[in-house]
Amino acid sequence: MSSTLFFAPVAESLRQLPPHTQLAVIVDDQTLAHCYPRVRPHLGPHRLVQISAGEEHKHLATCQQVWQRLTEARLDRKALVINLGGGVIGDLGGFCAATYKRGLRFVQMPTTLLAQVDASVGGKLGVDFMGFKNHIGVFQEPAQVHIDPAFLTTLPVRELRSGFAEVIKHCLIADRPAWEQLRQRPLAAQNWAELVPHSVHLKAAVVAQDPTEQGHRKILNFGHTVGHAVESWFLENRPGQRLLHGEAIAIGMVAEAWLSWQKGHIPAQDYLDIRHYLLAIYGHVALPAAHLSEMAELARQDKKNEGDLILASLLHQVGQCGYDLPITRPEIVQSLLAYHQLD
Numbered sequence: 077m078s079s080t081l082f083f084a085p086v087a088e089s090l091r092q093l094p095p096h097t098q099l100a101v102i103v104d105d106q107t108l109a110h111c112y113p114r115v116r117p118h119l120g121p122h123r124l125v126q127i128s129a130g131e132e133h134k135h136l137a138t139c140q141q142v143w144q145r146l147t148e149a150r151l152d153r154k155a156l157v158i159n160l161g162g163g164v165i166g167d168l169g170g171f172c173a174a175t176y177k178r179g180l181r182f183v184q185m186p187t188t189l190l191a192q193v194d195a196s197v198g199g200k201l202g203v204d205f206m207g208f209k210n211h212i213g214v215f216q217e218p219a220q221v222h223i224d225p226a227f228l229t230t231l232p233v234r235e236l237r238s239g240f241a242e243v244i245k246h247c248l249i250a251d252r253p254a255w256e257q258l259r260q261r262p263l264a265a266q267n268w269a270e271l272v273p274h275s276v277h278l279k280a281a282v283v284a285q286d287p288t289e290q291g292h293r294k295i296l297n298f299g300h301t302v303g304h305a306v307e308s309w310f311l312e313n314r315p316g317q318r319l320l321h322g323e324a325i326a327i328g329m330v331a332e333a334w335l336s337w338q339k340g341h342i343p344a345q346d347y348l349d350i351r352h353y354l355l356a357i358y359g360h361v362a363l364p365a366a367h368l369s370e371m372a373e374l375a376r377q378d379k380k381n382e383g384d385l386i387l388a389s390l391l392h393q394v395g396q397c398g399y400d401l402p403i404t405r406p407e408i409v410q411s412l413l414a415y416h417q418l419d
């Protein structure tokens with residue numbers, strides 16, 4: 077069952093909540109301070125469940141706290157949960173709701189750009205486990221998704237920029253005219269009220285064709301084979317120099333656009349345009365030349381691969397993407413080297 081999407085101020089969308097006996101709202105300390113005040117006046121009686129902000133709390137111990145709060149509040153099976161926050165709250169709160177008493181209905185109210193255009197669509201829920209991201213989870217669609225760009229006004233600009241990488245990705249894999257428009261403007265001049273719904277619809281259309289990621293949905297991984305590897309490498313080896321997800325994906329998209337060009341799918345000019353825009357927004361991150369091969373090795377260990385082959389999603393052309401395309405570890409090193417040399 078697909079969920080109902082609302083693109084409206086929360087004051088309006090909250091009038092259309094599905095019927096429920098009780099209501100719980102899950103927040104973290106940041107969304108409690110910045111987002112809950114916008115929501116609270118429009119809610120009936122509810123139980124507030126607060127968790128600590130950050131990916132480092134996206135694990136089962138936090139779920140246990142949430143399940144405890146829901147149990148103490150004696151939530152029955154017709155209760156409704158609202159997840160008010162970024163992707164961490166959406167994934168974790170959704171997972172808790174989907175498993176509590178075999179499943180409560182829940183509403184995603186994403187408050188970061190990343191959560192609005194990516195995490196709140198597609199029904200993937202879960203938590204990290206034993207160092208593996210999103211290792212324990214389920215697929216479950218929310219009853220509704222309420223998207224209000226007004227939340228983005230309090231988001232730190234670095235978080236906004238990180239989420240913007242997914243917006244760029246959606247255009248590159250599915251909508252060339254939108255990419256041509258997007259790249260005319262810097263981050264600060266983007267119109268979120270237009271861009272967010274557009275981006276959500278692009279992702280939703282891809283997910284609708286392949287809800288459980290058997291094939292086509294993999295195009296959403298463009299930039300992520302190399303990007304994830306860079307992200308993991310920095311996490312393990314440069315803990316003080318943390319890269320946000322979108323910052324790593326921006327590097328991954330430069331590298332994978334380079335591979336798309338090298339393999340003859342896109343013309344040099346398209347690669348140069350992509351590179352130019354991404355560098356203008358994200359700057360150039362110094363990758364240590366001596367460790368590029370190690371980074372490429374991390375891409376080989378990605379759980380989406382089969383055996384030794386590295387399967388990537390590369391652009392067929394700008395606005396169209398292929399998936400399950402085999403690339404080799406040396407090719408990844410070359411693409412990282414091409415990025416490295418841009419400095």
Ligand SMILES: NC(=O)c1ccc[n+]([C@@H]2O[C@H](COP(=O)([O-])OP(=O)(O)OC[C@H]3O[C@@H](n4cnc5c(N)ncnc54)[C@H](O)[C@@H]3O)[C@@H](O)[C@H]2O)c1
Nearest residue numbers: 106110129162163164187188190191194195200227230231
């Ligand atoms: N389910 C999916 O399909 C999917 C897709 C992409 C990412 N994800 C997951 O999403 C998570 C990342 O999401 P994220 O980037 O939103 O991180 P996040 O939820 O950690 O939010 C980032 C920070 O911004 C704060 N914040 C949130 N909204 C705010 C607002 N409006 N104003 C001020 N501060 C605010 C949060 O408290 C947090 O400190 C990862 O765990 C990732 O695995 C899931």
Ligand SMILES: [Zn+2]
Nearest residue numbers: 242300321325
């Ligand atoms: Zn991503």
